[in-house]
Amino acid sequence: MEKFEKLTGIAAPMPLVNIDTDMIIPKVFLKSIQRTGFGVNLFDEMRYNRDGSEIEDFVLNKPQYRNAEILVAGDNFGCGSSREHAPWAIKDFGIRCVISTSFADIFFNNCFKNGILPIVLPQEVVDVLMKDAEKGANARMEIDLEAQTITTSDGEVFSFDVDPFKKHCLMEGLDDIGLTLEKKASVDAFEARAAAERPWV
Amino acid sequence: MSPKTLYDKIWDAHLAHEAEDGTCLLYIDRHLVHEVTSPQAFEGLRMAGRTVRAPEKTIAVPDHNVPTTLDRAKGIDNEESRIQVEALDKNAKEFGIHYYPVSDVRQGIVHIVGPEQGWTLPGMTVVCGDSHTATHGAFGALAHGIGTSEVEHVLATQTLIQQKSKNMKVEVTGKLKPGVTAKDITLAVIGETGTAGGTGYVIEYCGEAIRDLSMEGRMTVCNMAIEGGARAGLIAPDETTYAYVKGRPHAPTGEQWDAALAWWKTLYTDEDAHFDKIVTLKGEDIQPVVTWGTSPEDVLPITATVPHPEDFEGGKVEAARRSLEYMGLKAGQKLTDIEIDTVFIGSCTNGRIEDLRAVAEVVKGKKIKDGMRAMIVPGSGLVRAQAEEEGLAEIFKASGFEWRLAGCSMCLAMNPDQLSEGERCAATSNRNFEGRQGYKGRTHLVSPAMAAAAALTGRLTDIRELM
Ligand code: SF4
Numbered sequence: 285m286e287k288f289e290k291l292t293g294i295a296a297p298m299p300l301v302n303i304d305t306d307m308i309i310p311k312v313f314l315k316s317i318q319r320t321g322f323g324v325n326l327f328d329e330m331r332y333n334r335d336g337s338e339i340e341d342f343v344l345n346k347p348q349y350r351n352a353e354i355l356v357a358g359d360n361f362g363c364g365s366s367r368e369h370a371p372w373a374i375k376d377f378g379i380r381c382v383i384s385t386s387f388a389d390i391f392f393n394n395c396f397k398n399g400i401l402p403i404v405l406p407q408e409v410v411d412v413l414m415k416d417a418e419k420g421a422n423a424r425m426e427i428d429l430e431a432q433t434i435t436t437s438d439g440e441v442f443s444f445d446v447d448p449f450k451k452h453c454l455m456e457g458l459d460d461i462g463l464t465l466e467k468k469a470s471v472d473a474f475e476a477r478a479a480a481e482r483p484w485v
Numbered sequence: 486m487s488p489k490t491l492y493d494k495i496w497d498a499h500l501a502h503e504a505e506d507g508t509c510l511l512y513i514d515r516h517l518v519h520e521v522t523s524p525q526a527f528e529g530l531r532m533a534g535r536t537v538r539a540p541e542k543t544i545a546v547p548d549h550n551v552p553t554t555l556d557r558a559k560g561i562d563n564e565e566s567r568i569q570v571e572a573l574d575k576n577a578k579e580f581g582i583h584y585y586p587v588s589d590v591r592q593g594i595v596h597i598v599g600p601e602q603g604w605t606l607p608g609m610t611v612v613c614g615d616s617h618t619a620t621h622g623a624f625g626a627l628a629h630g631i632g633t634s635e636v637e638h639v640l641a642t643q644t645l646i647q648q649k650s651k652n653m654k655v656e657v658t659g660k661l662k663p664g665v666t667a668k669d670i671t672l673a674v675i676g677e678t679g680t681a682g683g684t685g686y687v688i689e690y691c692g693e694a695i696r697d698l699s700m701e702g703r704m705t706v707c708n709m710a711i712e713g714g715a716r717a718g719l720i721a722p723d724e725t726t727y728a729y730v731k732g733r734p735h736a737p738t739g740e741q742w743d744a745a746l747a748w749w750k751t752l753y754t755d756e757d758a759h760f761d762k763i764v765t766l767k768g769e770d771i772q773p774v775v776t777w778g779t780s781p782e783d784v785l786p787i788t789a790t791v792p793h794p795e796d797f798e799g800g801k802v803e804a805a806r807r808s809l810e811y812m813g814l815k816a817g818q819k820l821t822d823i824e825i826d827t828v829f830i831g832s833c834t835n836g837r838i839e840d841l842r843a844v845a846e847v848v849k850g851k852k853i854k855d856g857m858r859a860m861i862v863p864g865s866g867l868v869r870a871q872a873e874e875e876g877l878a879e880i881f882k883a884s885g886f887e888w889r890l891a892g893c894s895m896c897l898a899m900n901p902d903q904l905s906e907g908e909r910c911a912a913t914s915n916r917n918f919e920g921r922q923g924y925k926g927r928t929h930l931v932s933p934a935m936a937a938a939a940a941l942t943g944r945l946t947d948i949r950e951l952m
Contacts, residue, residue: 299800299803300800300803300804300807301799301800301801301803301804302680302681302780302782302804304780304916304918304919306916306918306919306920306921307918307919307920310920310924311897311898311899311921312899314521314549314899315521315550315563315565315566315568315569315899316565317524317525317528317568317569317572318525319525319633329919329920329924334924358800358804359681359799359800360680360681360684360714363680363681363714364616364916364918365615365616365630365897366522366614366615366616366630366631366632367521367522367632368522368525368614368632368633368634371632386681386684387684388681388684388714389684389685389714389715389716390616390629390630390631390632393631393632393635394632394633394634394635397632397634397635398634447648448506449504449506449508449646460638460646461533461535461637461638461641461642464510464638464641464642464644464646465641465642467501467502467510468642470501470502470510471501471502471510471512471642471643471644474500474501474502474512475501475512475643478498478499478512482498482608482744482745482748483741483744484606484737484741484742484744484745485514485542485606485609
C-alpha cells in the first residue's frame, strides 16, 4: 500500500450530505475484477451526461478542481454499500484525503486499506475548510498525518484525531494481512479453545 | 461480573487477540462470499501465495449479477457479469469453499441462503463483503458488512481487525396495528434516527413488537440496520429463533444441538447493562410508511404529504431540494396521489416466503393495473419452490406479475432488471439512492403488502384501504 505522510493539494468542495456509494461509483462499474481503472467513473452520474460529455458545473469538471487531491464533503459521506470500488475510484482519480463531519463505517475502514485518509471534524471546522476549498486552485491545503494537522491556505491550523494503529499502517504503508499473520499463534490457540467450547460451529 | 449487553457477550466470545493499543482481532465463524466484492480478494491471495484459512467456514453464492429470467440456463449475456460469475465458480473450486452455483436450486441472495441452510446460528460472528450482512443479526449473530480488502483478510486469517462499537438499544414497545409490518418498523426507526444515527454503534432491537415478529420479519428489521448507519443490528435469540434453526441442513443435531441450545440461552442483555444510546418507539404509533426522497431516512406515513425543503435544517435543505427534483415530486403533494409505473418485490429485505405470502393475500383474485410492470423475484430457489408448492406462484401469475428466478435483480439493477429514466417504482428493497435501480430511476421503499397494493391501484396506496 502507498504510504501517506504529508499532502499539499487542491481541495474540492462537495457540501452535499449523505453522498452514497452509488453516487461515488454506480454499480455498472462494479463488474470489473480489477482494483484499478475506476477513477474516470468516479461520481459518474453526477459528472457526465448520458452521451459521455461532461456536466460543466460538477465540481471535479471545473478547471480549478480537476487535479483535486482532497475532498471536503457534507455529513455521512460514503453511506450505502460496502463496495471498496468507492475508495478505489477516489484513489484512482487522485484524491488521497476526504474531510467530513462523519463517514459511514464500512467506507471509513475501506479508505485506510487503500492509502486514503478520511478525517472527521466538527461542523464549524468543516465549514471553514469548505470555504477555503471554494477558493479554487490557488488555495492549497496541507495535511500532515504525523502531526495530525490541517493547514488552510490562510495558514489557519486545525488538528484532527486518528486511530493510532490506522495511522501507523497508513504512514508505513503496511499490509495488515501480513501483520495479522504474525499473530498466528494467538489465533490458533483461540481457534482450538473455541472449537472445544462450541464444537457445533 | 459487570452486566453485559448481547453485543458485549458475542464480542468477548470471539476476541482472538487484543493489542496494547486496543486493536482487536475478532474471530469469524462464518464468511459469506458473492461474486461482486470477492474477485480482487481471491486474486490478492493468489498473488501473495496465501490460502483460505478455514474453507469449511466459507460459503459462496452468486447473486448480484445473475439473470432472473426463466431462460437463464442459457448463460449470462453481459460479458463482464459472466466473467465475474465464472471467476467465483473458479475461485470456489480452487480454494475449496462451499458453493451454490447458479444451477443449484439452493442458489439465491447470499443473506437468504445463509440462514436458510443453517449456516447462520445464534452467537456467531458472520461477515460478508456486502453491507446487508446485518440481516443475520436477526439470529443474535454479530454480522456485518466488510470491504474487499477485509474479505481478503478474513479469507487469509479467519479474523477481522476491529474496534469495539458502542451499544445502542432500539426498543419497539407494544403491538403493531393491522397493516403495519417489520418493514414499516425498520423504516420508521431510520426515519427517527437518520441514516447516520447509528454510526459507531451496534444496535440491539428489543421490545414486544420485535419479539412478536417471525424470523423473516426480524431479518427484515436487522437487514436495514446499515441504512441507519449501524455496524450491525442484533435481536436476542429465543424460541422463535430455535424453531427456525432446528433441522436446517447445517444446524447442529443431537448432543451438539443440546450443547448449542444451552449456550444460546445465555445470549441476552443482562439487566442493568449499559447502552450508550437508547431510542424507543411505540408499536401502536407506527403506520405503514413510504420513502419520498433519495435517502432511506426520507420516510413518512403513507397518509402524509411530500415535505418542503424548508422543513429541514442545515445540509439537509439542499439535499431535500435535490431529492424532490430527482424524484419529480412537488412539496405538498399527497403521497397517495403519486403514480407508479413499476413494482419490484424481492431483495434480501423482503424476498422471503412470508413476504410472498403477504403479497398473495393482497392480490389474490385481483389484477394489477393495466400497463403496470410488476415483478416478483424470490430470494432463493428454495423460496421459489415453496411459493410454487403453496400455490402463491399461480396467484401472482393470474394477477399479472412476472414470476422470476432468484437473485438480487432490480434491488441494485446490476443484471438486466433496471428502471429506465424517470420510471417510478414501488420497491420492497432497501435503498432509494439516485440511480440505484437504474439511471434516473425513481424508487419508493415500501413493505411487500404496500407494494402489492400499489401494483393493483397504480399509485402509492395505504394498504389499510384494501383491508
Ligand atoms: S438484494 Fe439488494 S441489498 Fe440485498 S444483497 Fe442483493 S443487492 Fe444487496
